[in-house]
Ligand SMILES: NC(=O)C1=CN([C@@H]2O[C@H](COP(=O)(O)OP(=O)(O)OC[C@H]3O[C@@H](n4cnc5c(N)ncnc54)[C@H](O)[C@@H]3O)[C@@H](O)[C@H]2O)C=CC1
C-alpha cells in the first residue's frame with residue numbers, strides 16, 4: 001500500500017501542522033477548512049494566522065473549502081476536526097468506501113459518549129480507521145522540532161504505510177495495532193491535564209502533580225482496557241508521553257484552563273471568545289458517564305467533571321480525593337497476589 005496524496009480535514013493548529021509535516025515527508029497535501037474565507041486568507045498569505053501564526057506554508061500545499069476538491073484522488077483522509085464537530089464535518093463529505101481515515105482528534109463525543117473510532121465505525125463502517133496521537137504541541141511540530149507520536153491501526157499494513165507516508169527525521173510516528181488504546185490515551189489526557197492545571201493553580205506542589213499523573217495514568221489504563229485496548233499502549237507515547245507533556249506545560253490549553261480554575265476563575269470567563277478548542281472541557285462529562293457505564297473507577301476524571309459541569313469548587317473536589325481510602329497501589333499486588 002502506497003500513500004501519496006493526503007487530505008487533511010480541519011485547519012486548526014494541529015491540522016495545519018500535520019499538513020505541513022506530511023508535505024515535508026514528500027506527500028501531496030490538501031488542507032480543508034469548512035470556511036471559504038479562511039481558505040482564501042491562507043491561500044493569499046500562506047499562513048494560518050488565526051490558529052498557527054508565524055509558520056510559513058509552502059506554495060504547493062493546497063488549501064480548499066470544497067469537500068469534493070479536498071478528497072479528490074486522496075489516498076487517505078486525516079481527520080483533525082475537534083471531536084464535537086467531527087460527525088457534522090464528515091457528513092459534508094462523500095467518502096468512497098475503502099478510503100482509510102486517520103483520526104487525530106483527542107476527545108469523546110458528548111451527544112453519544114462515543115470515541116472517535118466508534119463514531120467513524122458508525123458513520124463509515126466500510127472505511128479502515130487509524131489513530132494518530134501522542135505528545136505533540138502543534139507549534140513545536142510545525143517549527144520542525146523533533147516530535148514522536150503513535151500511529152495505530154488494526155490493519156498492520158495500513159499502520160506501516162502511514163508511518164512511511166508521514167515519517168521524517170523530525171516527525172517520528174511509531175506504529176501500533178492498538179487503535180483503542182491510542183485514542184483513549186489522547187482523549188483522557190486532556191481531562192487529566194485540566195486536573196493537573198487545577199493542582200498547579202491551587203499551588204498544591206510538584207509532589208501532588210506527580211501523584212496525579214501517575215494515578216491518572218492508572219485511570220486511563222483501566223478505561224482503555226475496559227474498551228478493549230491494551231494496557232501497554234498507555235505506557236507509550238499516546239499514554240504516559242502525552243500525559244507528561246500536557247500535565248506539565250502551560251503551552252497546553254487544557255492545563256492552562258485548569259490552572260485558571262484552580263486560581264478561582266469561572267469557566268465561562270476562561271473560555272471567553274477564544275477560537276481555540278479545549279477538548280477536555282467537553283470530554284470530561286462523557287468520560288465520566290462512559291466510565292460509570294463500564295464500571296471503571298476514575299475518581300480524578302469524575303472530579304474534573306464535577307468542577308466543570310456541576311459547579312463544585314476545586315477545593316471541595318481536592319478534599320474529597322484526599323479523603324479516599326488508600327490501599328494497594330495495583331489491584332493485583334496485594335498480599336494474596338502470587
Ligand atoms: N493544537 C495541538 O497542539 C494539538 C491538537 N490536537 C487535537 O486536534 C484537534 C483539533 O485541534 P486544534 O487543531 O488544536 O484546533 P484549534 O483550537 O487550533 O482550532 C479550532 C478548530 O476547530 C474548528 N471548528 C470550530 N468550530 C467548528 C465547527 N462548528 N465545525 C467544524 N470545525 C469547527 C475551527 O475551524 C478550527 O479548525 C483536537 O481534537 C485537539 O485535541 C492534537 C494534538 C495536538
Ligand SMILES: O=C(CO)COP(=O)(O)O
Pocket residue numbers: 106134135136137138190193242245246251252253254255277278279
Ligand atoms: O494534545 C496536545 C499535545 O499533545 C495539545 O494539548 P492541549 O490541547 O491541551 O493544548
